[in-house]
Every structure is written in structure tokens, then in C-alpha cells.
Amino acid sequence: MIEYLALIILIIISLSIALCMIRVYKGPSTPDRVMALDTIAVNVLAFIVILSIVLGTEMFFDAVLVIAVIAFVGTVAISKYLMKGDIIE
């Protein structure tokens, strides 16, 4: 039961990542693209967590935390570049 549910969730998350890629490609402005890339990072996190439930392992949880932190700092850096034009003052 839980395997079929996890499979359906993985398919839905893949669909969501594909829609975000369309937004990255089309996005009229740069902030749209930044938000789409941040959403892709969050979707990848959810994907890895569901995948580790399917595989029954805990080895991926550190990778999930590392990707979360790096995506957060990257989004903050891009936002500051868009706001101020200078990342480190």
C-alpha cells in the first residue's frame, strides 16, 4: 500500500519539477526564475525523503539537510544581488 502511494507521490513531484522548469524557461522576469529554482530545490528535497522511505534507508537525510541549507543561502544571495547589485558589502 505505502509503496503504491509513494510511487504516486514521486510521479506528482516529478510533474511539479517539470512545471517549475517551464517557469524557469518562460519566466517573464528574473524574480520569477529565482522563485521557480527555489521551488525546484524544495521539490527535490521532498523527492529524496520519499525515495528514502521507499528504499527503507536513513543514509539520505544528511544530504537532504545539506541541499536545504545550500538552496536557502543561494536564494538569499541571488535576492540580495537583485536588490542591491552587490552580494557582499
Next chain:
Amino acid sequence: MISLILHRVTRVIIHILLIFSIFLLLKGHNEPGGGFIAGLMASVSIVLVYLTYDIETVKRFMPISYPAMIALGLFFATGMGLGGVVLGYPFLTQTFDYFQIPLVGEIELATALIFDIGVFLTVVGATLLIISSIGEGS
């Protein structure tokens, strides 16, 4: 002063990130983790402080010379490797033993931890030296 939300979030999150990097450092050598990824996490957390405040504030609160940090890390790593040579084993030979520590219980301490701490200091020093040089140049 860029954003009040970012200031508050950084003050809370910086402790969690540094504790997470120490966790990765101590977890390495038996499970995924180790000196390199722990160093990257620590430098990402300090880069977040660089983004929130400016270079002068970070220098005032953290007066550390990054080249000295790289030298100290290489000293630790090479010294641990040479320790095996002094005792008659090949270079970088490592050993481990179990110790009883109060409040923690029995833990395994390996000499590879010294090597990992050396890698940690080298990675943090090199990353922050590169990023602060780029930030000062622009």
C-alpha cells in the same frame, strides 16, 4: 541593513548550522560525513553572516586570519600522518580505541578524527578566504 526578517532568521539559524556541521564532522569515518562536507557547511553558515551583515562586522566579531587557519589545518593533517611514521608504521596509518566518558557512555575515538579536523580547518579557511577576497575586490 538589508532586511529585518533576514537579520532575525540569521541569528537563530547560525547556531543550528554550526551544530549540524560539528555533527557531520563527528559522524564521519563510519557513516556518510567527514571533514570536507562539515567544512563546507561551516563555511556556508559564515557566508550567510557575510550576506546578512557586511565584511567589517564579521571582521570585528570573528578576528581570525584565514591563511593561518589553512596552515593549522594542514599541520594537523600532516602531523597525524607523520605520527604513524614515527611509530614505525606506513604514512597515514590510523588506529582507534573505545573510551568511557561520563554522561556520554562508551564512544569510539579514532586518530582519523584528527585528520578530519585538519581537513575541516583547511576547507573553512580556503572557502572563506576565496569568498572574502572576492567580496572585498568588488
